Amino acid sequence: MTIVPTANLGLKRQDFLSSIDPKWCAGCGCYSVLRWLTGTFPTMNLPREKFAVISGIGCSSRTPYYVGTYGFHTVHGRAMTVATGLKLSRPDLSVWVMTGDGDALSIGGNHFIHMIRRNPNIKVILFNNQIYGLTKGQASPTTSKGKKTKSTPYGSIDPPIRPLSMAIAAGATFAARVADTDGQLMADILQQAADHKGAAFVEVLLNCVIFNDGTFSHLTEKAVKADTTVTLKDKEPLIFGNGKDRIVTIDGFRPQVEAYVPGSPLPDNALVHDVAVEDSSLAFLLSNMEHPDLPVPVGVFRKVQQTAYDDHYAPKGGDLMRVFRGSEAWMEDAQGHISLLGAQVAAASAA
Amino acid sequence: MTSHQLARTVEEVDTVVIRFAGDSGDGMQLVGDQFTSTSALMGDDVATLPDYPAEIRAPAGTIGGVSGFQVCFGTSDVFTPGDSLDFLVAMNPAALRANMPFLKSGSTVIVNEDAFIARNIEKAGYAADPLETGELNTFKLLRVPMVKATQEALGAGGLSAKQVDRCKNFFALGLSYWLFNRDIKQTQRWIIKKFSNKPDVLEANQRAFEAGLQYGKDGKLQNHTYATRAKATPRGAGVYRQVSGNTATAYGLLAAAKRANLPLFLGSYPITPATDIMQVLQQNKEFCNVLQAEDEIAGIGSAIGAAFGGALAATSTSGPGFSLKAEFINLAVMTELPLVIVDVQRAGPSTGLPTKTEQSDLLQALFGRHGESPLAVVAASSPRDCFDATIEAARIALKYMTPVVLLTDGYLGNGSEVWRVPELDELPVLKTHLVTNPEGFKPYSRDPETLARPWAAVGTPGLEHRIGGLEKEDGSGNISHNPANHQRMTDLRAAKIEKIAQDIAPTEVYGDADADLLVLGWGSTRGVIEQAIGHVRKRGHKVAGAHLRHMNPLPPDLKALMQKYKRVLLPEINSGQLAYHLRGKYLVDVVQFNKVEGQPFRADDIEAKIESLV
Numbered sequence: 001m002t003i004v005p006t007a008n009l010g011l012k013r014q015d016f017l018s019s020i021d022p023k024w025c026a027g028c029g030c031y032s033v034l035r036w037l038t039g040t041f042p043t044m045n046l047p048r049e050k051f052a053v054i055s056g057i058g059c060s061s062r063t064p065y066y067v068g069t070y071g072f073h074t075v076h077g078r079a080m081t082v083a084t085g086l087k088l089s090r091p092d093l094s095v096w097v098m099t100g101d102g103d104a105l106s107i108g109g110n111h112f113i114h115m116i117r118r119n120p121n122i123k124v125i126l127f128n129n130q131i132y133g134l135t136k137g138q139a140s141p142t143t144s145k146g147k148k149t150k151s152t153p154y155g156s157i158d159p160p161i162r163p164l165s166m167a168i169a170a171g172a173t174f175a176a177r178v179a180d181t182d183g184q185l186m187a188d189i190l191q192q193a194a195d196h197k198g199a200a201f202v203e204v205l206l207n208c209v210i211f212n213d214g215t216f217s218h219l220t221e222k223a224v225k226a227d228t229t230v231t232l233k234d235k236e237p238l239i240f241g242n243g244k245d246r247i248v249t250i251d252g253f254r255p256q257v258e259a260y261v262p263g264s265p266l267p268d269n270a271l272v273h274d275v276a277v278e279d280s281s282l283a284f285l286l287s288n289m290e291h292p293d294l295p296v297p298v299g300v301f302r303k304v305q306q307t308a309y310d311d312h313y314a315p316k317g318g319d320l321m322r323v324f325r326g327s328e329a330w331m332e333d334a335q336g337h338i339s340l341l342g343a344q345v346a347a348a349s350a351a
Numbered sequence: 352m353t354s355h356q357l358a359r360t361v362e363e364v365d366t367v368v369i370r371f372a373g374d375s376g377d378g379m380q381l382v383g384d385q386f387t388s389t390s391a392l393m394g395d396d397v398a399t400l401p402d403y404p405a406e407i408r409a410p411a412g413t414i415g416g417v418s419g420f421q422v423c424f425g426t427s428d429v430f431t432p433g434d435s436l437d438f439l440v441a442m443n444p445a446a447l448r449a450n451m452p453f454l455k456s457g458s459t460v461i462v463n464e465d466a467f468i469a470r471n472i473e474k475a476g477y478a479a480d481p482l483e484t485g486e487l488n489t490f491k492l493l494r495v496p497m498v499k500a501t502q503e504a505l506g507a508g509g510l511s512a513k514q515v516d517r518c519k520n521f522f523a524l525g526l527s528y529w530l531f532n533r534d535i536k537q538t539q540r541w542i543i544k545k546f547s548n549k550p551d552v553l554e555a556n557q558r559a560f561e562a563g564l565q566y567g568k569d570g571k572l573q574n575h576t577y578a579t580r581a582k583a584t585p586r587g588a589g590v591y592r593q594v595s596g597n598t599a600t601a602y603g604l605l606a607a608a609k610r611a612n613l614p615l616f617l618g619s620y621p622i623t624p625a626t627d628i629m630q631v632l633q634q635n636k637e638f639c640n641v642l643q644a645e646d647e648i649a650g651i652g653s654a655i656g657a658a659f660g661g662a663l664a665a666t667s668t669s670g671p672g673f674s675l676k677a678e679f680i681n682l683a684v685m686t687e688l689p690l691v692i693v694d695v696q697r698a699g700p701s702t703g704l705p706t707k708t709e710q711s712d713l714l715q716a717l718f719g720r721h722g723e724s725p726l727a728v729v730a731a732s733s734p735r736d737c738f739d740a741t742i743e744a745a746r747i748a749l750k751y752m753t754p755v756v757l758l759t760d761g762y763l764g765n766g767s768e769v770w771r772v773p774e775l776d777e778l779p780v781l782k783t784h785l786v787t788n789p790e791g792f793k794p795y796s797r798d799p800e801t802l803a804r805p806w807a808a809v810g811t812p813g814l815e816h817r818i819g820g821l822e823k824e825d826g827s828g829n830i831s832h833n834p835a836n837h838q839r840m841t842d843l844r845a846a847k848i849e850k851i852a853q854d855i856a857p858t859e860v861y862g863d864a865d866a867d868l869l870v871l872g873w874g875s876t877r878g879v880i881e882q883a884i885g886h887v888r889k890r891g892h893k894v895a896g897a898h899l900r901h902m903n904p905l906p907p908d909l910k911a912l913m914q915k916y917k918r919v920l921l922p923e924i925n926s927g928q929l930a931y932h933l934r935g936k937y938l939v940d941v942v943q944f945n946k947v948e949g950q951p952f953r954a955d956d957i958e959a960k961i962e963s964l965v
Binding site for chain 1: 581586588592593602618635637645653654656660661662664774775809811812813814815817829
């Protein structure tokens with residue numbers, strides 16, 4: 001019993017908001033995810049009760065309270081385990097996990113790897129603000145090296161994790177990245193994630209206005225974003241820059257930036273994106289592209305079709321008494337006379 | 352009875368305790384299993400104790416690598432696998448040495464004399480060959496060249512010397528079958544089935560088994576054999592099988608889900624000695640969803656997710672895993688979802704003795720979580736009782752919307768006994784609080800009889816709601832930081848668990864109800880305490896016994912019952928955890944009797960303790 005969309009139910013975004021007003025800080029990137037998430041749900045042609053939004057602990061993980069579906073605010077780092085159990089038990093549901101960089105990559109790192117590698121039909125949105133917000137500003141696994149936070153007063157000495165690299169290494173069949181400020185791309189990516197049959201992982205570069213304000217402004221400010229990011233498009237080269245005058249080419253395994261005259265033929269070594277290639281090397285390479293040497297890719301890194309984990313789960317039931325009796329049960333009468341049960345008698349005569 | 356015996360005399364016996372011991376790779380568990388199922392099929396009662404090392408294949412010939420399988424079989428007084436051995440089958444010097452403490456004067460020791468070579472003798476830590484030093488003089492020593500006899504039987508076939516050597520366990524089995532007049536048909540069939548895809552191994556094992564039988568028939572071991580007396584009272588009409596505690600637990604979960612008309616979900620992670628529960632359910636995937644999770648935490652997390660979706664959900668583990676699950680257990684307490692947490696206790700702390708048994712997680716089950724965190728705890732008392740105890744745990748979980756800890760232990764989980772397989776309609780129908788009506792729905796409203804909240808499974812139209820670990824407002828279930836509300840909810844959660852006591856039947860007292868001494872037990876000590884009480888009573892003393900299934904809440908009549916007796920003796924395989932709890936709760940004292948050696952109690956230890964008190 002997998003997800004079965006109904007006819008258009010005429011549901012609107014407002015139908016997917018709960019009666020509780022969000023209590024995130026003004027200007028928090030979380031609002032943007034809530035906006036586009038609840039915008040995606042009505043397009044799926046599923047009634048509200050078929051959705052479950054599961055979270056761990058952190059600012060991101062308050063999301064279920066604000067979505068008018070079933071929701072579960074679980075324990076720190078473990079949302080993906082709860083989501084997995086729910087999805088395996090109820091494949092008819094659309095299950096979404098809201099998590100953060102601390103929740104998914106630090107305390108919940110193990111579950112993140114294993115949920116992704118199993119590929120259940122669960123959608124994971126990682127609110128990456130590179131900081132612990134709800135505990136008021138400690139370094140997270142994605143905090144940049146050298147960053148001063150309350151827990152790293154002399155600058156962080158930990159190399160940051162690249163969430164997409166981790167997801168791709170774990171075998172993600174769908175991996176994407178988008179900034180909280182890019183509503184149009186987020187709507188597109190969430191739609192693709194919703195339609196994907198399998199685990200979908202979406203990293204949202206998300207601004208924390210209080211404890212890490214502007215951490216992604218070099219990628220999101222209008223004046224620079226065309227030069228510092230490249231939007232991935234399937235089967236297309238990575239051309240970027242305000243004048244579309246730069247291109248990512250590849251030298252061996254090393255991506256590099258070259259000047260490009262718009263409209264001219266592509267250089268032989270141009271990197272051309274392909275979301276559906278089985279081998280994950282290209283997606284991994286893209287996930288390693290970092291500012292300032294290279295443009296930071298946003299969009300869909302990888303989208304391949306593999307059997308969804310929950311498709312393996314379909315108990316059909318049967319005769320439980322056969323299980324309980326096993327192959328070695330026997331019958332005794334009131335006098336204590338023993339006789340073998342049918343299956344054994346058959347086996348005995350065959351022998 | 353079988354037709355193959357040519358022995359001159361057959362001695363009738365009531366009960367026999369035999370242990371097969373050898374290297375971990377010698378196939379002793381297999382021999383014990385076969386011997387046990389055959390005995391059960393012949394009408395004997397059986398109780399088994401597999402005793403194996405934590406290492407999979409410790410260096411051959413060393414004490415650390417000795418693997419044993421003990422079975423008590425017979426037609427009366429089979430409560431436990433037995434205190435000491437009537438018979439020991441030792442495949443090498445280490446197996447002999449490791450089991451010396453379990454022998455008694457007059458025990459029969461059958462040794463594979465081919466293994467008593469200098470190197471093995473030294474590896475076992477003997478200074479000289481124990482077969483020659485006279486140190487076995489108080490026992491009846493029977494020397495059998497098992498390897499040579501097996502080699503002879505197999506002839507110059509296509510098998511390597513190593514493969515031939517590996518058949519010697521079937522020789523030992525055949526010889527034992529002759530000695531105890533066991534029916535060979537069941538094992539003959541089993542060998543055919545088991546090795547059907549390896550014809551050469553199949554034939555070798557058949558021939559080794561036959562050779563063992565023939566060795567006995569030829570009078571080479573001794574002249575007389577043993578047979579168990581016919582039962583005075585039959586077991587009663589029905590279907591029977593042999594079952595281990597872990598299998599019975601897995602079946603209990605299947606039965607409970609069936610009787611609750613719910614899908615079953617198990618989230619689990621491999622851990623000794625609980626793994627079999629997961630494996631048995633994996634083998635029956637058409638009846639349940641099983642996730643072998645990435646860790647213990649994910650095991651319970653996935654189960655809680657399944658419970659949110661309306662499944663009968665469970666997780667199975669042992670001590671270290673039980674510790675890891677604590678935070679998630681509290682989420683189930685807070686969200687008031689039904690959940691069965693099976694803890695197959697083992698000797699701790701830390702990794703402890705992973706393959707050895709203990710009852711030392713009781714206080715952790717009762718109290719081992721942060722905050723005020725009441726939940727229900729039930730304990731199984733025998734391998735087959737694991738089936739009923741599991742159904743009881745599920746019943747409480749569903750009726751009271753609460754996590755329930757089911758305590759079994761390594762002794763129960765791995766031990767086995769004869770079980771009458773019940774028909775499904777003999778089992779209780781388990782009621783749930785599943786709701787579908789949106790009218791007036793409040794996620795944290797209360798059923799007045801049980802104080803359970805409604806169970807609105809994900810997918811139910813109109814009942815969309817949010818739950819989580821934050822404190823809930825009474826009724827609405829919305830987040831609440833209100834001080835008075837927290838007090839109220841804390842009280843409600845405790846009162847709900849106390850309500851479970853209304854379902855607990857009056858505590859059954861066996862033995863002499865009017866005795867001065869009550870022996871109180873819980874969990875896996877039931878058989879050994881009952882046996883000890885039986886023996887002491889036969890010697891003319893008055894003793895009463897009572898055994899607890901419900902550890903939280905405790906039976907409402909327990910305090911009064913304890914006060915009725917001059918003294919209460921409480922044997923536990925821990926340092927006194929229930930004693931501590933009962934004193935604190937009731938201000939009633941008990942006489943503690945504790946042992947933590949990783950082994951079950953011996954009946955004679957308990958008898959001696961009882962006799963010191965009557």
